Amino acid sequence: MKVSVTVNGGQVAADVEDRTLLVHFLRDVAGLTGTNVGCDTSSCGACTVLLDGRSVKSCTVLAAQADGRAVTTIEGLAAGGGPALTGDGELPGGDATMHPMQRAFRAEHALQCGFCTPGMVMAAVSLLDENPDPTEAEVRSALEGNICRCTGYHNIVRAVLAAARQGQAQ
Ligand code: FES
Numbered sequence: 053m054k055v056s057v058t059v060n061g062g063q064v065a066a067d068v069e070d071r072t073l074l075v076h077f078l079r080d081v082a083g084l085t086g087t088n089v090g091c092d093t094s095s096c097g098a099c100t101v102l103l104d105g106r107s108v109k110s111c112t113v114l115a116a117q118a119d120g121r122a123v124t125t126i127e128g129l130a131a132g133g134g135p136a137l138t139g140d141g142e143l144p145g146g147d148a149t150m151h152p153m154q155r156a157f158r159a160e161h162a163l164q165c166g167f168c169t170p171g172m173v174m175a176a177v178s179l180l181d182e183n184p185d186p187t188e189a190e191v192r193s194a195l196e197g198n199i200c201r202c203t204g205y206h207n208i209v210r211a212v213l214a215a216a217r218q219g220q221a222q
C-alpha cells in the first residue's frame with residue numbers, strides 16, 4: 053500500500069507491505085537510523101518518536117497508521133535536520149545546533165552506551181510539552197516505558213529536570 057508521511061518536515065512516500073511498522077519505515081525507507089529497535093514488543097521505548105507531536109513507540113504503530121500524519125524523530129530535533137559529528141566527535145556548529153533536551157542530556161551525562169537515548173530524549177520532549185514543570189516523580193513516571201540498561205536513570209531524570217528549568221524550546 054502507498055504511505056506518505058511527513059518526517060521531520062519533509063515528505064516520505066513509499067509503497068510498503070501492509071504490516072510494515074513505523075519504526076521500519078523510518079529506518080529502512082526514510083533512512084533515519086537514529087530511532088532504535090530494542091525489543092520490537094513495545095517494552096523498551098528505544099523506538100519512541102513523536103507522532104503529531106505526541107510520543108509513541110514506533111514499533112507499535114503501523115506505517116499505514118502514520119499515513120498523512122507528521123512524525124518527528126531524533127534527527128529532526130536539532131537545528132538543520134540533525135547533527136552529524138565531526139571526526140573528533142564534536143558537532144559542527146557546537147552545542148547550539150542541538151535541541152535543549154539534547155544539550156541537557158549532554159551536560160548531565162545522561163547516557164552511557166546511548167542506545168536508549170534517542171527514545172529517552174523524544175519521550176522527555178513529549179513530557180515537557182505536556183507538563184513543562186514536572187516533579188521528579190512525574191519525570192520518573194513519564195519515562196517508565198523507556199528502559200535504560202546503563203545509567204540507573206538518575207542522570208536522565210536530572211537532565212529532564214534541567215531542561216524543564218531552562219524552559220524547553222521546541
Ligand atoms: S523497540 Fe519499540 S518499545 Fe522496544
Ligand code: FES
Pocket residue numbers: 162163164165166167168169199200201202203
Ligand atoms: S545509555 Fe545504555 S541503555 Fe541507556
